[in-house]
Every structure is written in C-alpha cells, then in structure tokens.
Amino acid sequence: MTKLKHVNELAALRRLALEDVLQASEADLREQAQEEGLDFNELAEKIRSCMRESAASVLREQLVKNRAPASTQRPAAKRPPLERIKEAIREVFAREPDLRVAFRDGKQQSQSDWESLYDDLVGLGALKPDERD
DSSP: OOHHHHHHHHHHHHHHHHHHHHHSOHHHHHHHHHHTTOOHHHHHHHHHHHHHHHHHHHHHHHHHHHSOOGGGSOOGGGSOOHHHHHHHHHHHHHHOTTOOOOOGGGOOOOHHHHHHHHHHHHHHTSSOGGGOO
8 A cells, every 4th residue: 555545544544533433422432431441531631632732733833834934024114113012012912811922031021022022913913903003
C-alpha cells in the first residue's frame, strides 16, 4: 500500500470511530470504560485536553498563515500615539476578560511591546479599524 492510501484509510477509521463515539450515550461510554478498566472521568479530561490543544494548534496555524509579511504591515508612523494605543489595549482587555498576555520578565513594557501587541490585536480582529485612530 502507498503512504497516501494508509493516510486515507486511517482518516476514514478516525471518522468512523468519532461517529461511533458521538452516537453513543454517556451511559454506554461509561460502561465501556468500566469494562476496559479505565477511569471514565480521567479519560474524559484527557480527551478535553487533547481537543483544546488541537483547537489551539489550529488557531496558531491560522494566525501564522494570516499574518501579513513585514512589507505589507502598517508603518509605525500610521499608528495612533502611544497613549491611545495603551488606552485601546486596556479597552480590549476590559471588554474581553478571558484575554491574557504575558510580557518578558513581567516588567514594564517598552513602546515596541505596546505597538506589537496593538498590531497583533488589530490583526486578530480584537481591535477594529475604527478604533485605531
């Protein structure tokens, strides 16, 4: 068999397994886990964790793919003043309480840190173009 055929067959088996799990009731899944000597809650947490990581991975890939090349990025001179950038970023974080960010060493942020975060938030759509200036 060719590698592509193996990949296609594995993908088909994964789809069938997923359909099987989605059609099963929670009671059926618990019973099957018990028969196999597995802790259902631990298994469910592993699946949740795997799904979160998979979703995060896809989002990271999309972010990298959608990032504009440096030559097409908006020049620094077109950004609003630094105080407006800080204000806009604070508004985003107030509006989106689940949004988190970490800076190097947890110290004071440089102007380029603020500008980079601002550009990222605009690129992600968290800051709308009418909020930029």
